Amino acid sequence: MKSFEHDDLHYFRFETLPGNGTVTHAVFSRRGGVSPAPFDSLNLSMSVPDTRERVYANRRRVYGLFGRDTDTVVHAHLVHGTAVARVSPADNGTWVEHFDGLITNQPGTVLSMNFADCAPIFLYDPRHHAIGLGHAGWRGAVADLPGAMVRAMVEQFGSDPANLVAAVGPCIGSCCYEVGDEVIDAVRAAFAEPDGLLPQNGGPQPHFDLPEANRRNLAAAGVRAIELSDYCTACRTDLFFSHRAEKGRTGRFGTVFALEM
Ligand SMILES: [Zn+2]
Numbered sequence: 001m002k003s004f005e006h007d008d009l010h011y012f013r014f015e016t017l018p019g020n021g022t023v024t025h026a027v028f029s030r031r032g033g034v035s036p037a038p039f040d041s042l043n044l045s046m047s048v049p050d051t052r053e054r055v056y057a058n059r060r061r062v063y064g065l066f067g068r069d070t071d072t073v074v075h076a077h078l079v080h081g082t083a084v085a086r087v088s089p090a091d092n093g094t095w096v097e098h099f100d101g102l103i104t105n106q107p108g109t110v111l112s113m114n115f116a117d118c119a120p121i122f123l124y125d126p127r128h129h130a131i132g133l134g135h136a137g138w139r140g141a142v143a144d145l146p147g148a149m150v151r152a153m154v155e156q157f158g159s160d161p162a163n164l165v166a167a168v169g170p171c172i173g174s175c176c177y178e179v180g181d182e183v184i185d186a187v188r189a190a191f192a193e194p195d196g197l198l199p200q201n202g203g204p205q206p207h208f209d210l211p212e213a214n215r216r217n218l219a220a221a222g223v224r225a226i227e228l229s230d231y232c233t234a235c236r237t238d239l240f241f242s243h244r245a246e247k248g249r250t251g252r253f254g255t256v257f258a259l260e261m
Helices: 052-065 138-142 146-157 181-190 210-220
Strands: 002-006 010-015 023-028 076-077 084-086 095-097 102-105 109-114 117-126 130-136 165-168 225-228 253-259
Touching: 002 210, 052 253, 076 109, 084 146, 084 225, 095 102, 095 146, 102 146, 109 117, 109 130, 117 210, 117 253, 130 138, 130 146, 130 210, 130 253, 138 146, 138 181, 138 210, 146 165, 210 225
Parallel strands: 076 095, 084 102, 165 225
Antiparallel strands: 002 010, 010 023, 023 253, 102 130, 109 253, 117 130, 117 165
């Protein structure tokens, strides 16, 4: 990812996803907003006890970069599942309930999701001019939300997985993600060769490699071009919100993926 600054905003873009004016995207850092600690400062979520006034001020800054406000992007009410919704400009300004994947091939649709340790999944089909944005924590990785997004794009848009360009955004890394039996058992049941996803890292308990699990899901679905972010959200609480590192007292940083008119 490359780092950008615009006014007070600080955000990142993947080098493999185009910035050609027809498809635009950004992963926002937590910097440049108006919220006080522990939501400092660019918190986009009202699922945490920040104020509506401040969250809306933050959203205006973020979506303003795309020429939008909070009422003209598609939001998703995330539930750690594998359901994928096909959306259109008619969904801009709405909250799509109980979906962790959004896909569209309709110009003018702006997809948005917020994160604090779970992995943002970006998918782009340059042939069919279609995009997808997803949310995969350990539950989504074990249940294969990334694969479900690929299959939805194949079914809905005729995408060939081999032509898709994928990116996995900043999320908690195996360095910081010690896990218990529930996660260990689920990873062992879901993945071939699970040991590589559960490194011991010198500690008493295994750690889960969430970005690698999502990369494996995308590769198993046939995607070849996959870029991973270098950032662990728990290591870099100066840049990102981390539910684990900040013991739940934190905000959510934004991602936006837009198919421009
Ligand atoms: Zn870390």
